Amino acid sequence: MRLPPPRCSFTFLNGGLFLPRNEYNVFWRFAYYMVPSSHALRAMTMDQLFCEPADCPTFIVPGTGGGLPVDRYTYVSGLMQTTVQRQWFEWGMTAAIVGALVAVAVFALQFVDHQRR
Numbered sequence: 001m002r003l004p005p006p007r008c009s010f011t012f013l014n015g016g017l018f019l020p021r022n023e024y025n026v027f028w029r030f031a032y033y034m035v036p037s038s039h040a041l042r043a044m045t046m047d048q049l050f051c052e053p054a055d056c057p058t059f060i061v062p063g064t065g066g067g068l069p070v071d072r073y074t075y076v077s078g079l080m081q082t083t084v085q086r087q088w089f090e091w092g093m094t095a096a097i098v099g100a101l102v103a104v105a106v107f108a109l110q111f112v113d114h115q116r117r
Helices: 006-013 025-033 036-049 070-080 084-109
Strands: 060-061 066-069
Touching: 036 070, 036 084, 060 070, 066 070
Parallel strands: none
Antiparallel strands: 060 066
């Protein structure tokens, strides 16, 4: 199934990758929680980029004083505002939101009359 461009843009814009949760306007924060891609993105990112602190690669984050060395997992978990221990919660939220959207769609289809009169 191909998503139309406006819906695709809305989904990925509110996925939390470009704009973290705390930087949303309070009025638009519902979109962050309502879109299942935000929860799925956080669960996949934490699972794929998790590493132990001893062998985790580091990189320099530009800033004042020439930059600060940060390991990959610390940087990504701070950006996504979650941890690897919460990945199953994020997958559960994804499934619950998708299930609720499907239930609403099925319920709404009961009121659609496809017969021509």
